[in-house]
Each structure stands twice: as C-alpha cells, then as structure tokens.
C-alpha cells in the first residue's frame with residue numbers, strides 16, 4: 001500500500017493541533033456549574049492534572065492568532081467564542097479534569113494558576129518533530145522538559161505530585177509527518193515501533209518525576225477521520241488507515257502492560273479512543289432512528305473546497321467554510337477533531353476505564 005498520493009488529505013490533517021487557552025477561566029466556570037460533572041468528589045485524592053500531547057488535549061497553548069483553534073467558528077458552543085480549543089466546545093482535557101472533580105488545568109504560559117495542574121499540550125505536536133504548524137517545535141519531550149524545569153524550580157512538591165495524574169494524548173501528527181516525507185509504507189511498522197518506544201520513555205519520565213497515575217490515549221481510528229472518509233462521501237471508514245491505528249494500539253497495549261509489570265499494576269492506563277469512536281459509530285448504525293449524531297462521519301464545519309479548512313477566510317474576510325445547523329448532532333467538529341458533543345460521548349464510553357485512576 002502506498003500513501004504518497006494521499007498527500008492532499010494529509011495536508012489537511014496538518015490541522016491536528018493541540019492547545020492551551022486564554023479564555024479558560026470562563027470555561028472553568030461553566031464546567032463547574034455543569035450538574036453532570038463532579039460526581040466523584042476526588043475519591044482517589046487526585047487533585048492535579050498534568051497534560052501532554054496535541055490538539056485533542058490542547059486548551060490554548062497553540063499560538064494566537066495563527067492556530068485555527070483561535071479563529072471563528074471554533075468555540076461557538078463553549079465558551080461562545082474561540083478559546084484555543086480545536087472543537088466547538090470542550091476537549092478531552094476538560095472531560096478528564098471534570099471526572100477528577102477538578103477545574104481544567106491552565107495552559108502553561110499562564111502559570112499564575114497552578115492549583116489544578118498545567119496543560120502542556122500543543123496542537124500539532126508528536127513524540128518526534130512534526131511538519132504540522134503552527135508549533136512543530138514543541139515535541140512531547142520538550143513539553144516534559146518544561147514540566148521538569150518547573151519541578152526543579154520547586155513549583156510542585158513531592159506531595160503535590162503524589163496526588164496528581166497525567167493525561168498523555170497522541171492523535172497522529174507523527175504519522176502525518178511520516179507520510180508528508182513520502183516514505184514508503186514498508187517502513188511504517190518500524191516507525192510505529194519507534195513512536196511507541198519514545199512514548200514509553202515519555203510516560204516513564206512523567207511517572208519518575210513523581211506523578212502517581214499516567215493515562216495515555218490509544219490512537220483513534222485514523223481511517224474514520226473526515227479528512228479520510230470524505231473520499232467515500234463520509235459513507236465509510238478506510239480500513240487501510242485503521243490498520244495503522246490498530247497496530248499502534250497493539251504495541252501500546254503491550255508496552256503499557258510491561259510498564260505496569262515493572263511498577264505497580266495500576267500506574268499506567270490506556271484511554272481507548274479507538275474503541276470509543278467505533279462503538280459510538282456502531283451504536284449510531286444500530287439505532288439510526290435515534291439520530292443522536294446523524295451520520296457520525298460527517299463533520300459539522302467543512303471547507304468550501306478541498307483546499308479550505310474550517311476557520312479559513314478569504315482576503316475580504318469572507319468565510320471559506322460552512323457550519324452545520326446543529327453542532328450538537330455532529331460527532332466530528334472539523335476534518336480531524338471531535339465536537340463538544342462528540343467528546344462528551346467519548347467521555348461517557350471512557351468512564352469505566354477512568355475508574356482505574358482510583359485504584360491504589
């Protein structure tokens with residue numbers, strides 16, 4: 001199989017950014033008022049969340065105004081204007097924080113509020129350097145370096161770290177970079193192995209610094225992302241691409257088992273985005289009448305032409321995208337990112353795994 005002729009699609013995927021944000025305070029308040037959050041009352045005493053990774057977790061770290069997460073119509077559902085999230089509303093970080101019963105940790109550039117941890121995730125990053133703008137330089141390693149520096153500066157005590165969890169989110173920017181470099185698919189499984197071994201180094205480092213629990217995402221079904229499924233008019237996922245995700249997740253699972261063997265059994269855990277996405281799609285297929293998500297593969301915000309992305313405008317400021325009428329009935333917000341409701345549905349299916357955060 002060859003991927004080079006998919007270049008155009010992969011260019012679109014360059015929009016996998018992970019961010020941290022400025023309007024977060026507003027966001028935090030809304031999260032707090034929301035009645036279905038906060039069931040857990042810090043059962044496990046995990047009172048801080050440190051977040052590493054890409055656009056699935058970024059809440060405002062990517063550069064303003066370059067990143068599309070800072071452009072209209074991002075943030076229209078929550079907080080009502082662009083807030084540095086690659087969604088119309090909340091993203092994974094917000095939901096994991098709400099599960100822990102804490103406010104969403106702030107982006108690291110705004111380090112005056114450290115109480116709930118810090119989000120170091122940047123849209124566009126990977127475990128290696130990526131070609132994905134706007135911050136290709138902030139690899140996960142670099143994010144962990146920044147964290148380590150803060151700890152060395154005494155910003156967090158051993159006690160703080162011992163009551164904290166880490167979220168490590170990796171959606172696929174390393175793969176986009178791999179394909180953009182036009183490398184043959186024969187080297188792909190070796191590349192996956194190198195991603196996983198770097199990811200293991202990263203997770204170990206975070207744990208060795210004293211963070212008690214480390215949750216890592218299994219990669220989503222890449223072949224179901226709208227940027228790929230558009231080729232079938234959003235009718236089906238591409239199994240060729242999904243196989244990349246499946247192999248990645250298999251190696252990840254083996255690696256996490258090994259890590260837990262070496263530490264304590266429940267230190268490292270996987271948040272299985274692959275099966276969360278697929279089970280939501282399947283449920284929709286079985287109950288098409290419920291129409292929670294209509295056609296779940298079809299995104300809410302789409303460019304007018306194949307070259308345009310959600311958030312793009314022409315030189316006169318005229319939008320080069322269209323937004324669906326009901327974002328709450330779209331699973332995907334744009335060509336690669338779930339919507340606010342999409343993340344909510346994913347969160348619901350992950351609740352059971354998240355309970356592992358409370359196993360001592």
Ligand SMILES: *[C@@H]1O[C@H](CO)[C@@H](O)[C@H](O)[C@H]1NC(C)=O
Pocket residue numbers: 137
């Ligand atoms: C990337 O980061 C390194 C180290 O932080 C720095 O030396 C380098 O100049 C940066 N490159 C770019 C393109 O920003």
Ligand SMILES: *[C@@H]1O[C@H](CO)[C@@H](O)[C@H](O)[C@H]1NC(C)=O
Pocket residue numbers: 158159162
């Ligand atoms: C971390 O917390 C556990 C209880 O959850 C305790 O047994 C352990 O001694 C603590 N370790 C440190 C370094 O504070």
Ligand SMILES: *[C@@H]1O[C@H](CO)[C@@H](O)[C@H](O)[C@H]1NC(C)=O
Pocket residue numbers: 004182
């Ligand atoms: C990518 O690979 C194809 C087929 O091997 C080749 O024709 C093309 O020139 C390559 N493109 C780049 C940018 O290297």
Ligand SMILES: *[C@@H]1O[C@H](CO)[C@@H](O)[C@H](O)[C@H]1NC(C)=O
Pocket residue numbers: 186187188190
């Ligand atoms: C993948 O790695 C194996 C073992 O390290 C090596 O023998 C093989 O040549 C590599 N394959 C490719 C396509 O790079």
Ligand SMILES: *[C@@H]1O[C@H](CO)[C@@H](O)[C@H](O)[C@H]1NC(C)=O
Pocket residue numbers: 001002003006231232237238239240241
């Ligand atoms: C899936 O993607 C591969 C690789 O780009 C392509 O060859 C294949 O035709 C696609 N399959 C479908 C069903 O679109």
Ligand SMILES: *[C@@H]1O[C@H](CO)[C@@H](O)[C@H](O)[C@H]1NC(C)=O
Pocket residue numbers: 254257258261
């Ligand atoms: C975990 O440890 C047990 C016993 O030490 C060993 O039999 C098993 O193969 C290990 N599993 C992994 C995934 O390393």
